[in-house]
Amino acid sequence: MKLGKVITITSGKGGVGKTTLTANLSAALASIGRKVVAIDTDIGLRNLDVVMGLENRIVYDLVDVIEGRCRLKQAMIKDKRVNSLYMIPAAQTRDKMSISPTDMVLVCDQLREEMDYILIDSPAGIERGFQNALAPSDQVLIVTNPEVSAVRDADRIIGLVDAAEKGPAQLLVNRLKPEMVARGDMLSINDIVEILAVDVLGIIPEDESILISSNRGTPLTLDNGHMPRARIAVQNVARRIEGESVPFIDLTAREGLLSKVKGWFGG
Amino acid sequence: MGWITKLFGDKKNSGSVAKSRLQMVLSHDRTDITPGMMAAIKDDIISVLAQHLSIEADQVEVNLDQSGTESRLVAHIPLPSTRRR
Ligand SMILES: Nc1ncnc2c1ncn2[C@@H]1O[C@H](COP(=O)(O)OP(=O)(O)OP(=O)(O)O)[C@@H](O)[C@H]1O
Numbered sequence: 527m528k529l530g531k532v533i534t535i536t537s538g539k540g541g542v543g544k545t546t547l548t549a550n551l552s553a554a555l556a557s558i559g560r561k562v563v564a565i566d567t568d569i570g571l572r573n574l575d576v577v578m579g580l581e582n583r584i585v586y587d588l589v590d591v592i593e594g595r596c597r598l599k600q601a602m603i604k605d606k607r608v609n610s611l612y613m614i615p616a617a618q619t620r621d622k623m624s625i626s627p628t629d630m631v632l633v634c635d636q637l638r639e640e641m642d643y644i645l646i647d648s649p650a651g652i653e654r655g656f657q658n659a660l661a662p663s664d665q666v667l668i669v670t671n672p673e674v675s676a677v678r679d680a681d682r683i684i685g686l687v688d689a690a691e692k693g694p695a696q697l698l699v700n701r702l703k704p705e706m707v708a709r710g711d712m713l714s715i716n717d718i719v720e721i722l723a724v725d726v727l728g729i730i731p732e733d734e735s736i737l738i739s740s741n742r743g744t745p746l747t748l749d750n751g752h753m754p755r756a757r758i759a760v761q762n763v764a765r766r767i768e769g770e771s772v773p774f775i776d777l778t779a780r781e782g783l784l785s786k787v788k789g790w791f792g793g
Numbered sequence: 794m795g796w797i798t799k800l801f802g803d804k805k806n807s808g809s810v811a812k813s814r815l816q817m818v819l820s821h822d823r824t825d826i827t828p829g830m831m832a833a834i835k836d837d838i839i840s841v842l843a844q845h846l847s848i849e850a851d852q853v854e855v856n857l858d859q860s861g862t863e864s865r866l867v868a869h870i871p872l873p874s875t876r877r878r
């Protein structure tokens with residue numbers, strides 16, 4: 527019997543890349559042979575199905591499972607492009623109150639017996655949907671972008687995760703633009719780490735191949751032949767989750783023009 | 794100095810502006826002390842001190858200081874220059 531790990535992917539601010547990273551990370555973990563199920567808990571705003579390209583195969587959803595209209599297995603859509611990748615969709619016409627944190631714990635305890643990883647795509651914010659996604663969690667990944675509002679909201683979530691004794695949370699910094707960091711026009715990873723005092727598990731660059739893969743419904747990590755930076759970054763996160771220590775792609779340095787000028791003048 | 798700042802512009806990079814604004818807003822968030830409360834605290838400090846000293850109210854500064862995850866209130870209260878008697 528397996529004892530799968532539940533990983534919650536959440537954020538304070540919306541639109542920072544939770545669903546995108548859940549889809550790509552799930553696919554990356556399945557590609558290295560793990561049994562993975564991704565659960566969309568954004569009830570009423572179902573998205574994970576289209577990002578993963580599984581929207582045409584939905585029959586039952588998470589609320590159907592919880593309200594007993596189907597068995598858990600029936601709501602698990604198997605991805606045909608890779609072995610051992612599954613997705614459980616959110617209900618589109620219900621709201622967050624149709625699920626409780628206890629329901630999520632029960633569903634995940636069942637899934638742990640069969641799966642290596644259960645990835646939960648949480649809705650943004652600090653309300654019921656977040657509580658649902660947090661309740662069964664063994665590891666919490668907070669997605670943020672390198673901008674003031676997103677980092678501020680991440681700080682709030684870090685505090686709530688600690689208060690719920692689910693911490694320490696780890697950070698996924700998404701949509702970093704190394705050129706902007708280099709010219710001093712973006713918060714650097716060092717800035718964010720210093721301010722939030724939290725571990726970074728992944729740094730994912732801004733990369734248009736992410737949007738292209740969402741357009742097609744093909745997670746980057748399933749698109750053989752393409753190796754954009756964002757794909758490597760996500761694969762590195764998967765390896766770190768597996769316990770490997772993988773150095774970061776070097777996007778982190780803030781080498782501003784000023785320090786170069788100083789260098790020329792010997793300062 | 795003047796011509797150098799004119800030539801290169803004296804604007805800070807927006808990355809470091811973002812960092813200091815973030816530190817400021819988080820020290821308020823984390824301590825639950827709003828900018829409005831800070832203003833009230835400052836006024837109260839001034840009125841207490843004014844009972845004992847003559848201070849210049851507009852020179853007083855009270856700030857939230859953040860280092861790592863630790864916050865402190867820092868008051869800066871210059872005294873009027875003392876004359877020899
Ligand atoms: N690294 C990236 N590079 C470029 N575009 C990205 C990247 N990550 C995410 N995006 C884009 O950002 C948008 C928002 O992403 P996504 O839907 O995953 O965010 P979310 O956090 O799940 O949002 P919500 O809070 O609404 O659930 C999408 O259009 C996605 O393609």
Ligand SMILES: [Mg+2]
Nearest residue numbers: 544545568573
């Ligand atoms: Mg989403």
